[in-house]
Amino acid sequence: MILIDALFINNGGGKVLLDYLIEEIEKKRLKVHYLLDDRIKNTIPEISICNKVSFLQGNIFKRHHFYKVHKNDFSKVLCFANLPPTIRLNTEVYTYFHQLIYINIPTEFSFLDQVKFRLKRIILKIFAKNTNFWIVQSNLTKNKFGLKFSFNENLIKVLPFYPHFSSLNVVSIKNKNSYLYVSNANPHKNHTRLINAFCVFYEKYKIGQLILTVNKYFPEVLALIDLKQKSGYPIKNIGFVNREELEKEYQKSEFLIFPSLTESFGLGLIEGIECGCKIIAADLPYTYAVCEPSVVFDPLKEESIFKAFETSLNYYTNLSTPKINNKINELINILENSQCN
Known part of the structure; x- marks a missing residue:
């Protein structure tokens, strides 16, 4: 039996990828035990009655107890939230690392959040010996991760995967000068600079709409957002919506704007391209690791973001192109091939 340990995943892009992984695993009818956060108990894809699901609080001590009880139960383990098992297992273990904040902690984080991530970094180093391989989404993450923690690059596999929308038939008519940013609003996601820059842009040109997904x-x-809306700026916040509604927003939007200060992948960049959006993104390595954007800007400067909005008014703005491919089948093969009968 395979263990999929996703105990610390409960929202955001990680939850999107987890749902997709579960769906693909279930299609293959693998024999699996899922370890999941109890906060997502009612929001996971359908799981076969032949498979097991354990819901626990996202707690490292409860996770440790689980591993002690089940340490001899699994033919293979995939840890899907940065942290290897807390004990050494007598089986092959893969750990999916998807959080560059462990490497470069944003200065925008509060002092308490910075301390939390430093502690998480220490914990990761302690338990690193309990995994055989690491899985990351891009070569950029592989290089930074390997250097930061002095890991052998041969033990780090680059296997980007992401769900496609149900329909990739891009609509021919988009809302002109519409700018979509699909992201939660953690400090490093850079919403404040984006909103301020858009308001300056709108004051000058009196066109455009900014669509956000802040919960x-x-x-x-x-x-x-409320303050700017009351002041007359065309900012629309759709909050957290399901995939079907999100796809509609992508399909209607002319641009996907992405000002995040750090990303291990940037799922919104790929989703935007697949839905025919031109990409306006931070001039940072994570952007170029996954796509060739249409317009770039310095995410630390509101004036630069404003100028990117200006540049987008150019009718001849180039289309954006992806640089990665979905490797979900390769990941599933890794889990499947050494499964014991």
Whole structure:
């Protein structure tokens, strides 16, 4: 039996990838035990009655107890949230690393959040010996991760995977000068600079709409959005929506704008390209690792973001192109091939 350990995944892009992974595993009818966060109990894809699911609190001590109880139960293990098992297992273990914040902690984080990630970094180093291989989404992450933690690059596999939308038939008519940013609003996601720059852009040109996906867990950003809306700026916040509604927003939007200060992948960049959006993105390595954008900007400078909005008004702005391919089948093969009968 294979263990898929995703105990610390409960929202955002990680949850999107987890749902996709579960769906693909279930299609293959593999014999699997899922270890999942109890907060997603009612929001996971359908799982076969032949497979097992354990829901626990996202707690490292409860996770450790689980491994002690089940240490001899699995033919292979995939840890899907950066952290290897807390004990050494007598089986092959893969750990999916998808959080560059462990490597470069944004200065925008509060002091408490910076301390938390430093502690998480220490914990990762302690348990690193308990995994056989690491899986990452890009060569950029592979290089940074290997250098930061002095890991053998031969033990780091680059296997990007991501779900396609149900329909990739891009609509021919998009809302002119519409700018979509699909992201939660953690500090490194850079919403404040984006919103301020868009408002300056709108004041000058009186055109455009900014569409955001900020949920209730970010009250400060929601308050800023509300303030700008009441001041007459065309900012639309759709909050957290299902994949079907999100696809519609991508299909309608002319541009996908992505000002994040750090990403291990940037799922929105790929989704935007697949839905026919031109990409306006931060002039940072993570952008070029996954796509060739249409327009870039310095994400630390509101003036640069404003100028990117200006540049987007050029009718001849180039289309964006992807640089990666979906390797979900390769990942599933890794899990499947050494499965014991």
